[in-house]
Amino acid sequence: MQANVLDNIELAPHYYRLSLHCPPLAHSVKPGQFVMLKVSQAYDPLLRRPFSIHRVDGELVQILYQVVGKGTKLMSQLRPGEALDVLGPLGNGFGLQAGIKQAILVGGGVGVAPLLFWAQELGRQKIKLLVFVGGKNRVDLLALDDFRQLGARLYLATEDGTAGYSGRVTDIVADYLSSGESTAATAVFACGPKGMLAHIAGLAERYVLPCQLSLDVVMACGVGACMGCVVKSSHAGDYIRVCKEGPVFEAARIAWA
Numbered sequence: 001m002q003a004n005v006l007d008n009i010e011l012a013p014h015y016y017r018l019s020l021h022c023p024p025l026a027h028s029v030k031p032g033q034f035v036m037l038k039v040s041q042a043y044d045p046l047l048r049r050p051f052s053i054h055r056v057d058g059e060l061v062q063i064l065y066q067v068v069g070k071g072t073k074l075m076s077q078l079r080p081g082e083a084l085d086v087l088g089p090l091g092n093g094f095g096l097q098a099g100i101k102q103a104i105l106v107g108g109g110v111g112v113a114p115l116l117f118w119a120q121e122l123g124r125q126k127i128k129l130l131v132f133v134g135g136k137n138r139v140d141l142l143a144l145d146d147f148r149q150l151g152a153r154l155y156l157a158t159e160d161g162t163a164g165y166s167g168r169v170t171d172i173v174a175d176y177l178s179s180g181e182s183t184a185a186t187a188v189f190a191c192g193p194k195g196m197l198a199h200i201a202g203l204a205e206r207y208v209l210p211c212q213l214s215l216d217v218v219m220a221c222g223v224g225a226c227m228g229c230v231v232k233s234s235h236a237g238d239y240i241r242v243c244k245e246g247p248v249f250e251a252a253r254i255a256w257a
């Protein structure tokens with residue numbers, strides 16, 4: 001399907017927010033799902049790139065992205081009025097178990113991208129939001145005002161100490177969980193680098209909390225055909241396709257070691 005670029009704003013060095021007018025996508029996509037974008041009309045790069053949906057507002061769909069290579073560099077040059085080829089929505093998305101009243105959302109860097117859309121939905125369902133955001137430095141802490149506007153309580157961490165707690169975001173999640181503050185009827189949702197997700201999976205297991213993690217892996221087709229995105233399942237010998245069976249998984253379903 002075609003989407004029209006409304007704007008493409010640089011929020012911080014290397015971080016952009018792309019706003020697309022795309023009614024069919026806006027009306028069908030669920031939090032945690034993703035799209036495969038053809039970032040350029042040219043042959044190179046040939047493959048589409050996967051991106052989570054960051055926010056939906058009416059017919060508008062936003063993508064929050066970090067420039068890391070050729071495709072995202074080309075994306076950062078998209079201008080209002082340009083058309084973009086979009087495949088999606090793809091993947092499964094987040095889900096809310098019955099009885100949950102409080103959600104702990106943990107985002108590492110651009111990993112906050114799918115969590116804002118999910119927080120919008122959780123807010124509509126009157127779920128209390130505790131949002132933990134971490135990065136290497138303050139520039140990596142994204143969408144903070146958007147989470148605040150949803151009434152979320154924010155906890156920040158930077159590895160260089162330029163904002164919030166000085167250290168890793170997993171440290172402040174661990175502190176919160178060990179503080180004895182209520183974790184009854186609480187679920188954990190996270191997206192970020194693999195090491196962070198493995199740590200969060202361990203904490204959720206220790207405190208017996210339901211936990212869903214959105215995995216970020218390199219993808220080629222995005223629709224289950226190439227097996228390029230498989231990860232090891234916790235069932236010995238099994239592999240799962242992140243694009244088709246995910247990208248959101250119950251933490252216990254993945255072999256983290």
Ligand SMILES: Cc1cc2nc3c(=O)[nH]c(=O)nc-3n(C[C@H](O)[C@H](O)[C@H](O)COP(=O)(O)OP(=O)(O)OC[C@H]3O[C@@H](n4cnc5c(N)ncnc54)[C@H](O)[C@@H]3O)c2cc1C
Pocket residue numbers: 034045049050051052053063064065066067068069070071072073110113114215216217218219247
């Ligand atoms: C389901 C899903 C959702 C995603 N959502 C977002 C999002 O909302 N915002 C965002 O900024 N990024 C997101 N990503 C990651 C994004 O797809 C990649 O950053 C992008 O494809 C890189 O393209 P490139 O051409 O710029 O980089 P390339 O030139 O292809 O690669 C540049 C460098 O980045 C590494 N890289 C490429 N893809 C990934 C990846 N998926 N994970 C980790 N490292 C990678 C490469 O190994 C290389 O070192 C998502 C990935 C997945 C699988």
Ligand code: FES
Pocket residue numbers: 218219220221222223224225226227228229230241242243244
């Ligand atoms: S990216 Fe091709 S099977 Fe997942």
